[in-house]
Amino acid sequence: MTNEAAHAREAIARQDKWHHTIEVAPGVFTPGMQDTARLLQQVSLPADLTGKRVLDIGARDGFFTFEAERRGAGEVVALDNEPPDHTGFSIAAELLGSKATYVTENVYALTPERFGSFDVVLFLGVIYHLRHPLLALDRIHDVCAPGARVLVETHMLDEGLVDDEGNFHKLTSLNPHLPGLPLVQYLPGRMLGNDFTSQWAPSRVALEGWLRGAGFEPESTWQDAFRGGATARRVDLAPTGERAVDEASAWSMDTGEVLAATKMAPRSA
């Protein structure tokens, strides 16, 4: 074994639990519980990120952060509400000589004033954990440059509706029309695989609706059993779009017009 490989193995052993499988030295991989190579194929990360500013939300051990750097990104910001030394991020970043900026922060705290704008946003394996998934998408839109692309990956409903005994059902097996509807299952407590951090399962159509409502035009979607995702482009917010729903009292229910007398102040970030 080379010195580099021995050093990498020793560093890997300092972290008890790895989520990502990362090659941190030639032929030396972190023992991630996730099939990270498969996920990389599924999410369609652009092959060339030359000069792009990339945000990796929920970066965890950093596989996608480091992959974005490897694909030429000009700058990568890794954001996670766990500090980098609670996960494998610090160890892997050091072994790989990563120059990414790590920010320990909540996705809801994203603002253009603090973070600037990004060309590509990775939002993988996070949205179904959040109490406020739509607020997170709004915050992400706020930090997207015009035409930016967001890659979302999530637990999904279409093949994984959970019943009160914890069994999974395909929507089609319940009713062939259900997959065409924007359905979201709320999973309180430990309904999903005994995991209290998992709260939502959107159907593919609902995920597209969530994205459109937040100002993203879906370009492609994919599904693999209980998981799936979408790639979407940032578009300008329509003045009467779904994001204005919190201000519904300012609209005429009949015409959809803004009521001049109650015109709202611009929404703050």
Ligand SMILES: C[S@@+](CC[C@H](N)C(=O)[O-])C[C@H]1O[C@@H](n2cnc3c(N)ncnc32)[C@H](O)[C@@H]1O
């Ligand atoms: C299941 S892991 C996904 C890791 C990686 N993105 C992937 O798909 O392989 C979810 C990550 O999101 C982070 N996370 C959860 N809620 C968050 C929040 N509100 N703001 C920022 N990060 C969050 C967790 O700490 C965790 O590292």
